[in-house]
Amino acid sequence: MRGRTALIPLAAVLALVGCSSAPGAGPSDPGQSDVQTDAPLYSQLPDAIKDAGEIVVAGDTHPPYRTIEEDGTFTGIDPDLQKALAEQLGVPFTIKTASGLDAMLTGMLSGRYDGFNGPVRATPEREKDFDAIVWMTTRTSYLFPAANKAQFPDSSAICGMRVAGVTGSVTETQLDRLNQWCTEQGKKATQFIGLEDTNSTILALNSGRADVVGTTQASAIDLLAAQPDEYGYVMQTDEQGAGVDQLAMFLPKGTGLTEPMLAAFQAIFDNGEYQKVMSRYGIEDAAVEAPVLNPSTAG
Known part of the structure; x- marks a missing residue:
């Protein structure tokens, strides 16, 4: 297992306490503590993830995607989505807090994090270093x-x-x-x-x-x-350049995690868990029909 640092409890951002994200780590769902080797996609995971027994993702305070509760646990879209993905992959997710997109991207390249679920936009420049799995849009x-x-x-x-x-x-x-x-x-x-x-x-x-x-x-x-x-x-309107930007989970290239993660996303689209998460947070109009890998550079 990777070394862990205790989470520093923070009030949720909507309480508007005057503080920013503090360094820390912790499971996005404390109930996800056991590796399930009989999960549908566990055999496809790279050995590094199997040995670690977890998938470490970077995260900051960004409601409703991620909120750090007073007891140090995470709630929001990300933890709910990760719980559904973990059921397919057989290993739990751990969110480690980080400040700023640059720190998260460089942290993934250095091996500190296995991924980051944004919300972050898929671009040709970013897809040079990362595989991007698009799972929603935004305006x-x-x-x-x-x-x-x-x-x-x-x-x-x-x-x-x-x-x-x-x-x-x-x-x-x-x-x-x-x-x-x-x-x-x-x-x-x-x-x-x-x-x-x-x-x-x-x-x-x-x-x-x-x-x-x-x-x-x-x-x-x-x-x-x-x-x-x-x-x-x-x-912002289409006339004003809003368009429909594609938001993705980023994974460093060459780690062997992209293929099973994409399969896990496809599985939760197929079994309806993805739609349940989007509905739970009232963002059905930001949903996509299917996960897409590297939309800016594919083909």
Whole structure:
């Protein structure tokens, strides 16, 4: 087994405690403690994973994908999805917290992590070093304080605003497209405030450092469900360059984990567990029909 570090309990990000992700590790589901050698895809796993008895994935605080509860456990889309995948693969997942996309990508290349489930966009550049298994899509949402609702009749109002977002995220890419549209319309471009995690972006909004937060549609839905009177949001349109970006699980190339992981994704699509997870979090419209490997470079 790899060495483990005790998780430092944190309040969930929606409590808006003024702290960011702390280093740590722990099972995404404490009930997943035993290796199941009779699982459908266990025999396909590389020896390194069998010997470790776990799949270590990088993660940060990013509700509803991952929330660190006060007892140190993770809840959210990621843990639920990983539980379904673990039933196919026969080994549990362990999430180790990390700050920033760059740290997660370099950590995978150095062997510290076996993968990262984002949400992160599949691109040709990233697919040079990583295999990307696409399992959902997204459109960027822009959150604002409910008291400022009159200032945001639609997403064109984002032009000229200070936008807090996670550095390297799909939000940053879609914001570049929005800025191009704003300029074409004779409007001012936005100012992007790049931060390490979702918690930091919400804190920037609440402190007045940012006018809006750019985030995934799933995160916007989650935050509004938890605090319906605190925030509102507008969605970036196709005309403004939103498109439909593909979000993927990243795995370092050449480890032997990609093939069984892709098969595990296909299995949970086939048995309905994937659809249950997407429905549970109200993001059915972000679902895809089937997992896709390396969409930017395939073929």
